[in-house]
Amino acid sequence: MKITITEAGQHVGEEVTIGAWLANKRSSGKIAFLQLRDGTGFIQGVVVKSEVGEEVFQQAKSITQESSLYITGTVQEDNRSPFGYELSVSSIDIIAEAEDYPITPKEHGTEFLMDHRHLWLRSRRQHAVMKVRNEIIRATYEFFNDRGFVKVDPPILTGSAPEGTSELFHTRYFDEDAYLSQSGQLYMEAAAMALGKVFSFGPTFRAEKSKTRRHLIEFWMIEPEMAFYNFEDNLKVQEEYVSHVVQSVLANCRLELGRLDRDTSKLEQIKTPFPRITYDEAIEFLHKQGFDDIKWGDDFGAPHETAIAENYDKPVFITHYPTAIKPFYMQPDPNREEVVLCADLIAPEGYGEIIGGSERIHDRQLLEERIKEHKLDEEAYKWYAELRKYGSVPHSGFGLGLERTVAWISGVEHVRETIPFPRLLNRLYP
RNA sequence: UCCGCAGUAGCUCAGUGGUAGAGCAAUCGGCUGUUAACCGAUCGGUCGCAAGUUCGAAUCUUGCCUGCGGAGCCA
Numbered sequence: 001m002k003i004t005i006t007e008a009g010q011h012v013g014e015e016v017t018i019g020a021w022l023a024n025k026r027s028s029g030k031i032a033f034l035q036l037r038d039g040t041g042f043i044q045g046v047v048v049k050s051e052v053g054e055e056v057f058q059q060a061k062s063i064t065q066e067s068s069l070y071i072t073g074t075v076q077e078d079n080r081s082p083f084g085y086e087l088s089v090s091s092i093d094i095i096a097e098a099e100d101y102p103i104t105p106k107e108h109g110t111e112f113l114m115d116h117r118h119l120w121l122r123s124r125r126q127h128a129v130m131k132v133r134n135e136i137i138r139a140t141y142e143f144f145n146d147r148g149f150v151k152v153d154p155p156i157l158t159g160s161a162p163e164g165t166s167e168l169f170h171t172r173y174f175d176e177d178a179y180l181s182q183s184g185q186l187y188m189e190a191a192a193m194a195l196g197k198v199f200s201f202g203p204t205f206r207a208e209k210s211k212t213r214r215h216l217i218e219f220w221m222i223e224p225e226m227a228f229y230n231f232e233d234n235l236k237v238q239e240e241y242v243s244h245v246v247q248s249v250l251a252n253c254r255l256e257l258g259r260l261d262r263d264t265s266k267l268e269q270i271k272t273p274f275p276r277i278t279y280d281e282a283i284e285f286l287h288k289q290g291f292d293d294i295k296w297g298d299d300f301g302a303p304h305e306t307a308i309a310e311n312y313d314k315p316v317f318i319t320h321y322p323t324a325i326k327p328f329y330m331q332p333d334p335n336r337e338e339v340v341l342c343a344d345l346i347a348p349e350g351y352g353e354i355i356g357g358s359e360r361i362h363d364r365q366l367l368e369e370r371i372k373e374h375k376l377d378e379e380a381y382k383w384y385a386e387l388r389k390y391g392s393v394p395h396s397g398f399g400l401g402l403e404r405t406v407a408w409i410s411g412v413e414h415v416r417e418t419i420p421f422p423r424l425l426n427r428l429y430p
Numbered sequence: 431u432c433c434g435c436a437g438u439a440g441c442u443c444a445g446u447g448g449u450a451g452a453g454c455a456a457u458c459g460g461c462u463g464u465u466a467a468c469c470g471a472u473c474g475g476u477c478g479c480a481a482g483u484u485c486g487a488a489u490c491u492u493g494c495c496u497g498c499g500g501a502g503c504c505a
Contacts, residue, residue: 031462401505
């Protein structure tokens with residue numbers, strides 16, 4: 001019977017066949033241990049010379065790393081295996097022999113591993129990170145579907161630059177200029193006016209020369225947008241969403257988190273409500289901490305965010321930023337025109353900002369003023385402004401960076417390990 | 431774009447002016463419970479590239495290239 005490695009527990013004592021690759025092997029004169037992986041998991045095959053005979057034993061000893069094979073044997077419970085089960089091998093059918101697999105079971109440098117990303121993905125650690133990423137995506141769909149959100153896909157090719165802030169990838173659209181999307185938000189606002197509560201999940205592109213552990217050139221964002229939701233409603237969705245995702249990973253990725261040596265006690269605490277501080281309070285706090293390189297009106301740098309986040313064992317919202325340093329579409333605080341109804345969510349343990357969100361301006365006149373103040377192309381934003389002409393309603397939304405979230409939850413240092421094929425500054429291969 | 435660090439065997443690194451080294455991988459042999467297995471042997475080099483200093487350069491100088499860490503910007 002053909003099974004996968006994760007199904008082994010249901011077939012104890014039975015003879016099964018598994019299609020697998022050889023991750024590593026160890027052998028002595030009369031016994032060989034084959035570390036097998038099939039994509040669903042890892043299991044150890046034990047080949048005993050006195051049981052299989054000379055021929056099969058020699059065959060087992062000679063299999064090279066990452067060769068593919070069908071392996072047949074009896075599933076046995078064994079607490080010496082970290083998985084809990086072993087395969088007592090009876091026969092091996094080699095599909096394709098691998099030659100000089102470059103990633104050996106020893107240390108490798110970043111450049112070498114990145115050059116071999118297509119193979120690096122096979123390693124236990126990368127396998128675990130990809131499973132966590134998948135669980136976060138699964139939990140995201142679950143969360144928003146359960147709450148009546150409709151998934152809407154905004155375009156990736158756009159004709160106008162949504163904001164002047166980020167560097168965009170330029171391309172041609174037949175005879176016109178076009179740009180790769182850096183955010184689907186404006187389109188999601190239109191979608192929210194049609195469908196009420198919507199969310200998107202897709203790639204975004206930033207042509208910034210950023211070279212840090214938190215930046216990718218191409219990364220994936222989840223962007224919910226909700227009609228009739230104010231600032232307060234927005235924060236509530238965010239904290240419920242983030243804690244749902246963390247609790248789902250804890251529930252469904254125990255094995256993977258263990259393999260990544262993630263301190264799960266820190267994740268257990270991620271439950272609503274999340275702490276909040278205002279921008280004003282954050283500035284005051286930073287001054288008390290001795291940061292004299294920042295004053296009211298400046299945006300926070302990474303060291304500032306980290307210093308603030310270190311006070312909490314949960315993600316923390318920083319709210320009410322100065323209007324001047326935030327995008328044109330954010331709703332000003334009715335009591336204080338100089339700040340906006342926005343919040344960034346900073347992850348604990350130094351992983352930085354994972355969410356940026358706000359209530360959006362729904363007043364037509366104010367939005368048009370802002371477009372002029374920011375010297376944006378009025379023609380290009382005509383459709384966006386028009387959303388306020390036909391039945392405008394208060395609405396809010398946010399964007400969550402998937403890779404930073406994966407990095408935080410899995411406890412990996414760098415976002416380049418959280419996406420299958422990272423696009424980085426100076427890296428487009430493989 | 432700026433600041434700092436690095437580039438030597440397939441991989442990870444040592445070698446700081448005088449014959450190019452180790453561990454791992456690979457190959458061969460040994461070992462009945464290995465966990466990056468272990469033990470012995472063999473194989474393995476344009477010392478990033480270019481120019482310069484010197485009797486002599488992996489080592490010192492200059493330029494360039496590549497990568498890493500960080501900043502800015504952002505999710």
